[in-house]
Amino acid sequence: KNQVEQSPQSLIILEGKNCTLQCNYTVSPFSNLRWYKQDTGRGPVSLTIMTFSENTKSNGRYTATLDADTKQSSLHITASQLSDSASYICVVSDRGSTLGRLYFGRGTQLTVWP
């Protein structure tokens, strides 16, 4: 069964600190992996996307890594800000469908305190 597991479920950090969120997946075949940020009461917004051949991708203070061999990804947030408080969702797409079928993790709820 194709699955996407994220850890931790929730995380609280102080403003200015760094943190790393984890994503493990069993989706096969594999096309790409995305990290989305979802603010409370809003729709998810794409942060990064990585294909099989990419092992790191940055978007400002967000850096995602991908190890396609171990089927693991991480999202590192540097110098956290209050506005980083949100749910971060790992989404994996398989290669088996023209629809680009997506498998969603449950997200990590990040809270940044001042």
Place this chain on the structure above:
Amino acid sequence: EADIYQTPRYLVIGTGKKITLECSQTMGHDKMYWYQQDPGMELHLIHYSYGVNSTEKGDLSSESTVSRIRTEHFPLTLESARPSHTSQYLCASSGPPFGGNTTSTDTQYFGPGTRLTVL
């Protein structure tokens, strides 16, 4: 900022009412989707569309129906709402960058969601 809109943003209705959740996008995307999301849970695909007059059911069984008469519009209808339908409904669309070709890496752009509560 993605040009995809949902109305209403919040809706509280009584059991048995018929409702339509609106979704529209101005990006010219062929593919559109409806997801259902409960608090702390993953998104579940309930409907999708490849283009005009094309609709398919998603992974999660849903009593809702959809239509795709125009490219930019993908409304979702519940004929008789029940408390079990209480949830957040997210609409999304995907397509290639302007002038480009569709690929498996096309990003899905999400609307702000409709928070539905059925009493």
